[in-house]
Amino acid sequence: MDSRKDTLWFICITLLVSWFIGWLWLLDEVRLIFLLRVLMCVPAVVAMICAWVFRRETPRAMGLQFPGWGYWALGLLLPLGYAAVEVTLAYVVRFVSGRPDFITFQPESLKGPFELRGLVVVPAMLGLLVAGSLTWLLVAVAYSRGWPDRVRARLPKDWRVVPHFFNLSLWVPTFYLGGLPGELGEEMGWRGYLVRRWMDRPAVAAAITMPVWAAFHLPVIFSSTQRGHVLQNISFLASIAVASVVFAALYMASRSVWPCALFHLSWNIFNPMLLGDVYSGHPGLFGGEVWIFNGEGVFGLVLNGLLSVWFFRRWMRAPVTQPLPGV
Template structure:
């Protein structure tokens, strides 16, 4: 009966309105404060997840586990981690091809001397060192995902004497605190909201799920165009928001195909490391391995918009064909005409 009383449209609208209102308020405080509190922006990224978990419980009485915290398998885990590298493998030669055709040597330039990494590493070595160091840190996420899938905490807790069963909460804390310790889990917080809540609510209609998140995710990033780095660059900002919108389709597919929050979260956090590391940051202007017309060839610039747009177009076509095939499969056979 409760299922029949649900109003998915009102639930979706409530989630979107509350999430954008709170996140925009926090972003405004960040901008008004002179952009000196990066931690405020990191916590702002957690707002969708917090609101999503709250709405899921309030409207549907769904526990946090409903978003899909279980380990999805190594295939999806590595897809989430390595997909940004695949984008880089396409963007780099494409940018150099344009440089060759146009004769514009300033379009893209190799500048490893500007990179500085951890442990005193500089130059080209910064790229593999930072990626490997980052991948090592994601082991903390894997431990949490594996503990959910194989119920490590529950199994260990069940072996404790009755009076010591409360220690299972301590076991859970040991598993999950490194997830928080891996910086503020901002990208994970976003994915719990956008994909684990919004996409999941509409997952029975993949095209609708992706289409809803496109403008909403772009709107979530809207305050960033008023930052000191991005302010006033109209073409760059329009491209940036469009690239975010079409990328939402790829993220939605990762979640729906894996049925887990981890692949899109890994893609998100890996993207936020690798894209600026290779092509510079559109957020703060920090240089990457390649410089030049960054807003054009960046993964969150023109190239990112085009690549994600092509993938998004293919996915929408795929979902439409799948829906048609499903309809044909359930349609009754026409009655035979009597001779």
């Protein structure tokens, strides 16, 4: 099967299943909040099924090897860089517009684990993020060094299925989230499967994921907190679309899902913590016009939009690259 057909199968199945789960969540957003984590895992499950059915690929083909400490650190810390740029731009707007309420510094609103309050929550959560990613680090190093294969080679024939259960460690929930690792689930699907199918045409890979990843988030705009906010929802979906280009670029540069998964997880922690939550409208370390200066709002759209233009121009000028093995 060529890349166009299995891409279409993957997109259609993933969106239909995720929209159905999203519809169930909308029936009772409070009691069924756990369904959001389930929804985020759908891309990985569908990707693993499609990869095996269409090409007999194992999850390892998605890029589970250790990408190096540089990419690992980039995934963890990049959201903090985004926040720094967006806060700076917000204070520029505040100064130029003469609106002191556009953005306000309010550390008293931060609440973290262990009954922590104020600015200390930020480094505490960064420490928890690093600790929670150790399971992923173990998996990445194990695959890079071929440990599962070595174990399999030394086992009796009837026991050689045992190392395959090592893949279950991918789904070990990080202890501070208390649920499924949805960020990894999304990245294994959107980047590890969909982008990888088009690795030899980077601009096409990024262009395909833009509308699809935005469509994946459609249930959110029908939630009780976002329903009816037209401009906010447009900026939200558009920012998601252009952010997919940055994620695609990170995956294609590292050829590993881990930097993307870490970036996604770190983003979901620090973006609402620092810049407020566009899903609920609650402020973070900074309050004010959250839907404008948030990373999933207008400022996020502008920043990721500029990066997307730069990446597309670079890809259009670059020679065609070879796809990853198994594509």
